[in-house]
Amino acid sequence: MIENKVLHVADVQKNFAGLRALSDIDLTITEGKTHAIIGPNGAGKSTLLNVVVGRIIPDEGAVVFDGTVITGKKPYEINQLGIARVFQTPEIFNDLTLLQNVMVPAYAKRDGPLRLNVLTALDSDTDIRLAAEEILEDVGLADKRHADASAMSRGDKRRLELAMCLVQRPKLLLLDEPTAGMSRLDTNRTIDLLKKIKAGGMTKVIIEHDMHVVFSLADMVTVLAGGRIIAQGTPEEVRRDPKVQEAYLGGAH
Numbered sequence: 369m370i371e372n373k374v375l376h377v378a379d380v381q382k383n384f385a386g387l388r389a390l391s392d393i394d395l396t397i398t399e400g401k402t403h404a405i406i407g408p409n410g411a412g413k414s415t416l417l418n419v420v421v422g423r424i425i426p427d428e429g430a431v432v433f434d435g436t437v438i439t440g441k442k443p444y445e446i447n448q449l450g451i452a453r454v455f456q457t458p459e460i461f462n463d464l465t466l467l468q469n470v471m472v473p474a475y476a477k478r479d480g481p482l483r484l485n486v487l488t489a490l491d492s493d494t495d496i497r498l499a500a501e502e503i504l505e506d507v508g509l510a511d512k513r514h515a516d517a518s519a520m521s522r523g524d525k526r527r528l529e530l531a532m533c534l535v536q537r538p539k540l541l542l543l544d545e546p547t548a549g550m551s552r553l554d555t556n557r558t559i560d561l562l563k564k565i566k567a568g569g570m571t572k573v574i575i576e577h578d579m580h581v582v583f584s585l586a587d588m589v590t591v592l593a594g595g596r597i598i599a600q601g602t603p604e605e606v607r608r609d610p611k612v613q614e615a616y617l618g619g620a621h
């Protein structure tokens with residue numbers, strides 16, 4: 369079977385004032401798979417994600433998404449091409465209801481950078497409203513759809529932000545520590561939700577410190593340390609790799 373590569377990060381380098389944050393990063397992500405990126409603090413994981421979404425321009429190398437070089441494109445252009453990102457800290461609109469929050473990115477995907485009249489359109493566009501309601505159902509927030517986002521728990525905020533990405537029906541979903549700060553119960557609910565999304569065939573890249581989450585979800589794991597890839601493989605291969613145990617797991621887990 370020929371596997372389709374959705375994303376290719378090709379020989380990327382990034383320096384910050386003399387600090388080498390990313391060195392010789394060459395990484396491919398296969399369609400339909402969940403690919404975890406792990407590594408100790410400061411390994412370069414967030415920098416790599418920022419390069420993919422266009423927030424950071426690499427000094428060298430390129431990112432190819434779905435056959436198109438996206439290096440140098442603006443974040444909203446990359447988003448429109450089909451990459452959505454869930455942030456470590458949810459970026460939601462506190463003054464809007466949950467439903468309105470999910471409708472806003474659906475407009476952004478359809479119409480480009482936000483239209484000035486987006487808030488008045490929120491009440492009138494039936495297709496987008498129905499799509500948003502469906503996604504809220506999927507993430508288990510349908511009964512709260514008319515509540516203000518400001519009143520939500522942290523776990524619910526993170527699920528709302530996931531819904532805001534899913535409504536765009538991205539080809540590639542990037543998740544930056546989706547379970548950070550969650551209770552074990554909320555973590556397990558998030559794992560179940562992400563498994564459900566996986567069944568729908570969406571490709572995902574997930575940065576995660578929680579090994580329970582990584583081993584529950586990932587088909588492939590890339591390990592970064594000091595801005596370099598030190599290991600890649602299935603979760604089992606990576607778990608057994610002595611370099612990984614030394615650099616990341618400390619040999620203790």
Ligand SMILES: Nc1ncnc2c1ncn2[C@@H]1O[C@H](COP(=O)(O)OP(=O)(O)OP(=O)(O)O)[C@@H](O)[C@H]1O
Pocket residue numbers: 384385387389407408409410411412413414415416
């Ligand atoms: N904008 C910046 N300016 C200067 N240095 C930066 C910048 N962003 C990141 N760095 C440095 O680059 C290195 C990689 O940081 P990055 O945030 O990508 O690591 P990380 O693996 O995501 O870490 P964590 O798990 O702690 O979030 C670190 O040494 C960090 O201090």
